[in-house]
Structure formats: structure tokens, C-alpha cells
Amino acid sequence: MLIGDFNAKVGSKQDEAETSVSYHGLGSRNERGDTLIDFAHHNKLYIMNTFFKKRNSKKWTWTSPDSKTKNAIDFIISNRKDVIKDVSVLNRFSIGSDHRIVRAEIKINIKKERTNMILKKNHKEWVAPENKDSYKECIASNLNYENTNTIDEIYENIKGATQTAIEKFCPKKVKEQKLNQRTELLMKQRRDMEDKSTQEYRTLNREIPKEIRKHRRQQNTEKIRNVIEKNQSLKVLRNSTMGRKEIQKIKDMHGNIVTHKQETYTLLNFSIKNFTHQNSRGSEPTSESYCRGAPRILRPVRPPGSPGPSAGPDVQQIRDLVVRV
Structure with missing residues (x-):
């Protein structure tokens, strides 16, 4: 959970592809707001201030010295929107600041969370069974105790030998790319634009969600095709597709x-x-x-x-x- 002054105006949800915000924001969005939403989208976070319907007088968190400008720039961001039941701004306290207190109501099933932490997950083996002997031989061949005199040198020796074996016999799992190169290029182009009132900026706002939906449909279609060709179950299909x-x-x-x-x-x-x-x-x-x-x-x-x-x-x-x- 992230809480603080982000100095960004995110506004309200502009397209269905924006899952990190909802329709109950305040005001319009600026460049820092686009950056914050992109950060939340890549890290699967939710800006919870925008998910609860409030009056505008209950949304702003900062006011200018002349009290003529009021914006919402303090946010509560979380990766689990199911446990946050409400986000409100308190105006009953005078704290000698131009910001107001933001409060979140959180409801957690402690018994369920504790059970999930205690239960052991069924992790897959790092090394394939046929490579276990080669993995051990690789570690043994890279260990060298001749020039190790201190505990730190011994640690670095063991660490280096283990990392060498891991890189050779434990390939990293390739993370699925949720945004294609064209979408990332368009998003970077939008961030670099200084004038937000041009027709080109509005065109980018329309094109980026279209590219996200198009890429998501292509990924789901390919996953469905693979499941059908391998004659797998519906459970595998539901767990593999997204959207x-x-x-x-x-x-x-x-x-x-x-x-x-x-x-x-x-x-x-x-x-x-x-x-x-x-x-x-x-x-x-x-x-x-x-x-x-x-x-x-x-x-x-x-x-x-x-x-x-x-x-x-x-x-x-x-x-x-x-x-x-």
C-alpha cells in the first residue's frame, strides 16, 4: 500500500482499458497524472481515491494559499482493492497545513490471511531431474577454497559458484509482456508531449486503449488455440486467459x-x-x-x-x- 502526496492530478477514468482508476476522480489529468497511472498499471495497483463516489467538497486534498484552487493530489494506492471499503477526506481537523487528512477504511479477514501465510505452496523444482547431477558438479567445480581466508571471501566464493550453476541449469521464466512495443512507444510519445490541448494528444489518447485491447485479444486468442490443440480442460483456459x-x-x-x-x-x-x-x-x-x-x-x-x-x-x-x- 502506498500513501502520500504524489503531486499529480489523475482525474477520472477515460477509457475501459484504464483499470487503475475509476470514474469518481476530481478535476482533469496532468502529465504527472499520466505517469502515475502508467506506474500503477504496470505494477497492478489501484488509486483507491477514485473508486468511491463522494461530493467534490469531500475529494480535494490540497488548497492553494488564496483558497481559490483545490486539487486531489494525495492518494491511497493499493494492490488489493477488495480489502479497502472506503476512502474519505477529513475536514474536521486543523493541522496547520495546506493538505487535508485522507483516511481509508480497511477490512481484512485475519484468519484467512494467516492461513494463506502458513500454508506451504507447491513450488516447482528449480532444476530438472535429469540435470541435478550436472548442477551439483558445476557447483563443485567452481568452488575454490585455496585463496579464501575470511568468512566474507568464503561467502562470495559459494555465492559465485551457485549463481554460475543457476544461470546454466535454471533458466529464468520469461514474464508475459502485457504491452507490445507499439503501445509502449505511443505511451512514451504521449508523456513527452508538452502541449496537452493538441489534436495529436487527443488522437494518442484514443489510439493507446485500442492498441491495449487489440494486444489483449491477440494474446487470449493464442492461449485459447493452444488449450484446444492440447485438449486441456476449461480450468486451464480460465487460468491462462486475461481480461x-x-x-x-x-x-x-x-x-x-x-x-x-x-x-x-x-x-x-x-x-x-x-x-x-x-x-x-x-x-x-x-x-x-x-x-x-x-x-x-x-x-x-x-x-x-x-x-x-x-x-x-x-x-x-x-x-x-x-x-x-
């Missing part, structure tokens, strides 16, 4: 956007039935056989009596599978 848990809107065959939840599921079921029906008759599905937004990569259900493996539970429960597309 929204449900489809919020979809286009029908006439190009109209449908946002109602029940109508969205009806369109998906209709498109999937047409998709599988076309494949069961041996013909390729056309663009008119399913609405826009239905997945193109799903393996078709084989008709009864056809050669090849039968449809598994992933294909039978196709609605659950496409929920994360």
Missing part, C-alpha cells in the same frame, strides 16, 4: 451492436449451432452462418459415426469456452 470474464457486447448479422446479456448469449448460441451444423454437413461455414464476434478458431464438433476422436468436454461446453474470448 473480461464475459462478453459485454457483440454485433449481429446486420451489424447492429447488442449489449443485453440474454440477447448476447442467444446470438452466440445461434452462431455456434450454425457453425457446427455447416461442418456436420461437410461444407465450410460462411460469414453469414455466424454473427461477428463468434470465435473462428474453435474446433468443430464431429458428427456421430465419423472417424477420429469424439468431442471432448471443452467442445461440448462451448459456451463456457467462448466466454473469455
Whole structure:
């Protein structure tokens, strides 16, 4: 949890891709606010002041000496928004400062948190079983006690030998890149701009969320394809994909956007039935056989009596599978 004066104005949420802020901020956003939001987004943090609806008189945390300018620049930032139940600004105390006290109400299940800390997690082995002997031999060959006279020299000797073996037999896990190079380049270009009122700045504000959503869809599509090809379970699919848990809107065959939840599921079921029906008759599905937004990569259900493996539970429960597309 981060608490303090960040000297930044973050304003309110401007796009659905901004998960670190919500719609209840104060005022407009400045350059330092963009930097703070980018920092929170990369570190999976939430600026909790913006998540609770308050009157504007209960939002500002700093006032100018002439009391004409009031901004919210003191924030409570956390990586767990589920435990913070409220954030409020107190104006009943006179502390001799141009800032006001910011208070957060936190509710923690101590028993649950203690249990999670005590339980041992099932960590994977650092070294593959077939490399254990080579790992030990590498450490033994790099140890040299001839020129070690003090405890610090012995420690550095053991540390160097261990690090050499780790780099050779324990490759680091590559962290998934959540932002592609184009998105990072656009964000850097926006940060470097001095004039925030130009058309180019507004264009960047529209392009960056589009690139984030596009990259996220590509990642989820690739993960779904891998899960289907490996014939893995739905649990693996839910744990591997990211983003929204449900489809919020979809286009029908006439190009109209449908946002109602029940109508969205009806369109998906209709498109999937047409998709599988076309494949069961041996013909390729056309663009008119399913609405826009239905997945193109799903393996078709084989008709009864056809050669090849039968449809598994992933294909039978196709609605659950496409929920994360």
C-alpha cells in the first residue's frame, strides 16, 4: 500500500482499458497524472481515491494559499482493492497545513490471511531431474577454497559458484509482456508531449486503449488455440486467459451492436449451432452462418459415426469456452 502526496492530478477514468482508476476522480489529468497511472498499471495497483463516489467538497486534498484552487493530489494506492471499503477526506481537523487528512477504511479477514501465510505452496523444482547431477558438479567445480581466508571471501566464493550453476541449469521464466512495443512507444510519445490541448494528444489518447485491447485479444486468442490443440480442460483456459470474464457486447448479422446479456448469449448460441451444423454437413461455414464476434478458431464438433476422436468436454461446453474470448 502506498500513501502520500504524489503531486499529480489523475482525474477520472477515460477509457475501459484504464483499470487503475475509476470514474469518481476530481478535476482533469496532468502529465504527472499520466505517469502515475502508467506506474500503477504496470505494477497492478489501484488509486483507491477514485473508486468511491463522494461530493467534490469531500475529494480535494490540497488548497492553494488564496483558497481559490483545490486539487486531489494525495492518494491511497493499493494492490488489493477488495480489502479497502472506503476512502474519505477529513475536514474536521486543523493541522496547520495546506493538505487535508485522507483516511481509508480497511477490512481484512485475519484468519484467512494467516492461513494463506502458513500454508506451504507447491513450488516447482528449480532444476530438472535429469540435470541435478550436472548442477551439483558445476557447483563443485567452481568452488575454490585455496585463496579464501575470511568468512566474507568464503561467502562470495559459494555465492559465485551457485549463481554460475543457476544461470546454466535454471533458466529464468520469461514474464508475459502485457504491452507490445507499439503501445509502449505511443505511451512514451504521449508523456513527452508538452502541449496537452493538441489534436495529436487527443488522437494518442484514443489510439493507446485500442492498441491495449487489440494486444489483449491477440494474446487470449493464442492461449485459447493452444488449450484446444492440447485438449486441456476449461480450468486451464480460465487460468491462462486475461481480461473480461464475459462478453459485454457483440454485433449481429446486420451489424447492429447488442449489449443485453440474454440477447448476447442467444446470438452466440445461434452462431455456434450454425457453425457446427455447416461442418456436420461437410461444407465450410460462411460469414453469414455466424454473427461477428463468434470465435473462428474453435474446433468443430464431429458428427456421430465419423472417424477420429469424439468431442471432448471443452467442445461440448462451448459456451463456457467462448466466454473469455
